[in-house]
Amino acid sequence: xxxxxxxxxxxxxxxxxxxxxxxxxxxxxxxxxxxxxxxxxxxxxxxxxxxxxxxxxxxxxxxxxxxxxxxxxxxxxxxxxxxxxxxxxxxxxxxxxxxxxxxxxxxxxxxxxxx
Amino acid sequence: xxxxxxxxxxxxxxxxxxxxxxxxxxxxxxxxxxxxxxxxxxxxxxxxxxxxxxxxxxxxxxxxxxxxxxxxxxxxxxxxxxxxxxxxxxxxxxxxxxxxxxxxxxxxxxxxx
Numbered sequence: 340x341x342x343x344x345x346x347x348x349x350x351x352x353x354x355x356x357x358x359x360x361x362x363x364x365x366x367x368x369x370x371x372x373x374x375x376x377x378x379x380x381x382x383x384x385x386x387x388x389x390x391x392x393x394x395x396x397x398x399x400x401x402x403x404x405x406x407x408x409x410x411x412x413x414x415x416x417x418x419x420x421x422x423x424x425x426x427x428x429x430x431x432x433x434x435x436x437x438x439x440x441x442x443x444x445x446x447x448x449x450x451x452x453x454x
Numbered sequence: 455x456x457x458x459x460x461x462x463x464x465x466x467x468x469x470x471x472x473x474x475x476x477x478x479x480x481x482x483x484x485x486x487x488x489x490x491x492x493x494x495x496x497x498x499x500x501x502x503x504x505x506x507x508x509x510x511x512x513x514x515x516x517x518x519x520x521x522x523x524x525x526x527x528x529x530x531x532x533x534x535x536x537x538x539x540x541x542x543x544x545x546x547x548x549x550x551x552x553x554x555x556x557x558x559x560x561x562x563x564x565x566x567x
Contacts, residue, residue: 345497370553381543381557382498395554429497433553441553442488445498 342366343446345430351452354420360449362413362430369435371413372443373405376427388413389435420453427451456481460544460558467534467565475529475561477518477544486547487511487520487527488555493540501529501542534565 343364352358362371370389374382387395388407402424404416413430427450431443461476479487486505490498502511507522516531527544541560548554 343497379560379562381560382555384554387554431498435553441547442500442503443553443555444500445490447497 343430343432343444345428345446345449347449348447349450349452351454352417352420353454354422356420357416357418359417360415360428360430360451362415362432362446363411364432364444364446365411366432366444367410367434368432368444369410370433370441371407372431372433373413373415374429374431374445376429376448378426382429386415417451420451422453425451425453456485456546456548456556458544458546458556458558460542460561462559462561463541464562464564467563469536469565469567470533471565473529473531473534473538473563475542475544475563477527477529477558479525479527479544479546481525481546481548484522487518488545488547489516489518489527489529490543490545490557491540492543492560498543534563536565536567539563539565 346361373385376382385399386405391407402419406414427448429448430446433441433443457480459478488503489501491501502513504511504520510519518529543560544558545555
């Protein structure tokens, strides 16, 4: 299995809602990533988990809360979002160890719309 | 800091034309270099990679050579198809243990029949 899956595919939420994005991989990867991609822009890194511990937080607002319950799962909890948070949210995973061969495998993304 | 510069798009070509998308980078050391492709409405797929100078990455008819002397990693394909229409991102792996990817701005390729 060389796939990263993400659910839901689309999500529409109000500014007072609480929702979660889910990402799953079964490649035995120990590093997982959340990216945010606005239209016609490259992905921007948000968070990195390494061996289920948060290793990078790119100064992301606290209304985004990541969680890594186990080595295969990565969640992104959303609360009190703003319309400008509407974007494609991409999950990725890779092997760990600092090797130059650690390519990242991306999921199809969740398209989030905040009303 | 490390950065990637890609040619501005969109690039519009007829089917079977030759493709070049330029990518140059600024980095300390010898970063790994990647090309990712994003088809409409989808996530990113790794197209090819190179991990050291003079390496040539290739996949699905696309090629790119890691040129240290010109700090470039240009993407080429000899004969494009309509199905190659997508956004192409050049990226480098940042140094250290974080495996952080730094992306270029992306280049939209539109291939017309």
